[in-house]
Amino acid sequence: MLFPTIDFAIFFALVFLGHWLLNPKPLPWKLFMIGASYVFYAWWDVHFVWLLAGVSGASQVGALAISRHSDEMRRRIAMAGGIALTIAPLLYFKYYGFFSLNLTNTASSLGLNLGLPLVQLILPVGISFFTFMAISYIVDVYRGNTHVASWIDVFLYLSFFPHLVAGPIVRPDELIPQLDVRRDPRHVDIAGASWLIFGGLFKKVVVSSFLASTVVDPVFGDPSSHSAIDAAFAMVAYAVVIYTDFSGYTDIAIGLARLLGFQFPQNFDRPYSARSLQDFWRRWHMTLSRWLRDYLYIPLGGSKRGDVRMYVNIVVTMVLGGLWHGAAWTFVFWGLYHGIGQAVGAWKRAHLPPRPETPMVVWGQRLSTFALVCVGWTFFRADSMGTALTLLGRLVVGWATPTEVVTPLVVGTIALMLSLQYVPRGPALVMQERMSRWRPVPMGLAGAAALFVIATLGPQGVAPFIYFQF
């Protein structure tokens, strides 16, 4: 079920009613929310419901096994076993096909026949997200950062529909305690939630759809016939598309959770105002960044084992982060690119004196970081390394070709969305404060007007969110 659909609007209205009616009764409330979340998930493909339940069960078995042992070695074995059980479906569905194909072809080049069965599998939606959350639950129980929760809490923690298919990746200690506290029905933050939901819908339905269909898809579809200007605009437009698409989804998810009385962590903090790649990753998909840091980079040794090992750890973490986004060489390269970029940044910070904070230096850092990020997005979006390199090549050789996709509306939309990265939060908070004083009927009428404008400006039918495929 996609958020910007009538199906979901009806679903959410019913869930909202049931949620607040059952709120005083913890057990019926939890069962109701699990049921609603599984219906939400089954809307895509009912066959994969067992997978969500299986991953939830496996993570709880792992956590219980850890808690029943005091011996460190046994606790480690229990943790490893739990993680292996939890991650096995992800490895099979997402990566088996990719690795078996590449191994078969590599062996074939060497004259060998491995006889590996080649398969093509449908990737269950959201599997990367709920698997990562399941792993964080097991590891946090092992580390003592969270207690073993009840079975029902674990099932609800992993399936809670606002975060289920594309995050944010919520830690167990952020959500599980909220499940055991009754929410106050007298205080729903409707102004903050509406701001996030309607803003997210506008970003996804209007901005992302418009730039994707008018600039990004045509140019990435056939870069060789487009001009250098088209190629440059397509790269920048894709930066806006993926930001408005993914942050739009996250905003809606956080807003929906807020209407139900839950708080989710922030996932974006104006990422295109970053001054370095490290800064970018502190602002982009923040819940993934901290997951990679806490459950991959630090276990690899982080920065505690010398400079060289730290650089290697950064690169390895980012390559695996790239691979998390998809089983393709373009994603591996994208991760490697960001890993090397961050390692170089870490070396510079350690060995070069800091530059003065003049406006020119600050803006130079912002623009160069944005340019680096856009080059990285080119590999992320392209259907192959060849397409990405062709598009980058057009920046050099495509100056004789006239532009086909750049219009004043395209330029204006990109400029508006990028300039919003530098607008302080104050005015938005003031508007939310004013909205919060409205009565229910005027607020509903304003919501109807906003929905009408979004539906009118958006295309017929909305493409799924980009991050659903991850």
Next chain:
Amino acid sequence: MTRSNTTDDPNPTLEHPDPRGDEARAAVPHGRETMPAGRVLIAMLVALLVWGLLYAPSLKRSSEAQPLGTRRTVSLWVLRPVAAIADAVALTSVTDGVMRAFGRDPNAAPGGTIDVPEPEELPTVGPSVSVAPEPEGPVTKDSKIRRPTPTNELRVVVVGDSLAAGLGVYLEREFRPQLVRLSRQGRISTGLSRLDYFDWMTAMRQIENGFEPDLVVVMIGDNDNQSLQSPGGKTVAEIGSFEWPKGYEARVEEFSRIAVDGGAHVAWVGLPIVQRKERWDVMQRQNDIFERVVIPEPNALYVDTWDRFSTRDGQYTPFHWQDGKAEVIRAADGLHFTPRGYELVAEAVTEAVVDQFRLTPKALAD
């Protein structure tokens, strides 16, 4: 409306339980007020109902275009009276005006519109050159496609459903851009059965008049396992009835005729084998119809993709083997192609056009 406990934290976390009870309250920034859940529900319902009233005509049109079935019936049962109310209180004329102000056509077909270049931008189409069939070339058609020049490019249009949309991207790469101008007109979810959703007959005439193509590449039919509907929404032939194959064949003929009579050559790409075997029977019957209509036509050819992308024993495979190496050519949905798969379909089309319409190989990219 209740004044909340306040905090300046822009990303607030859950506060401690309310001291008056064991309920937790979401912290909100300073000065912002909260609302009881019951009133929030009222606001939500007002928003949905009023939006439903404002957008009822568009919603009704979208519902009419849905596949025939319970969902469509229920949607229309709800939306028809709502749209009638919107009309009665003149709300529709207001919202239509707003939509036009935003540059949207309130009466646009649910399947979208065709956007073709202005006719005056185009040079005139050169005549097709009839040649005698070559004795050893049973695949060669009677009619040769014209030789393009940099000042009079060959105009190619790709029409059809989502398969055509994908094919168009990769077919464009097959041609030399200096000599061939390609227009991608694939429209997702469309077909020849549901002209009420997207009227391909009208669209094809629009393309003929606006773009004056030399070559029309058609890939369509995947969404056609439905009752035949007229552009006005009337059922012409129920799916599964005796009338359906005849009616469908008539539409294929009409569609092909519009292109051919406009002076274009037609390359009709058949439906590819799909993973779901239960669809094979209908799809193969559609391919039979395409072949039957297209093959006798001198200016039209048929490109088979069923056998081309099957295994030797006639089964579906998502892989293509070349020089001992495997490539994934079908998407995980078991129907569409991957980029590499579309490249192979595009190669098959250009091979056929060069062989049978004797398109100069100079028109192809290096």
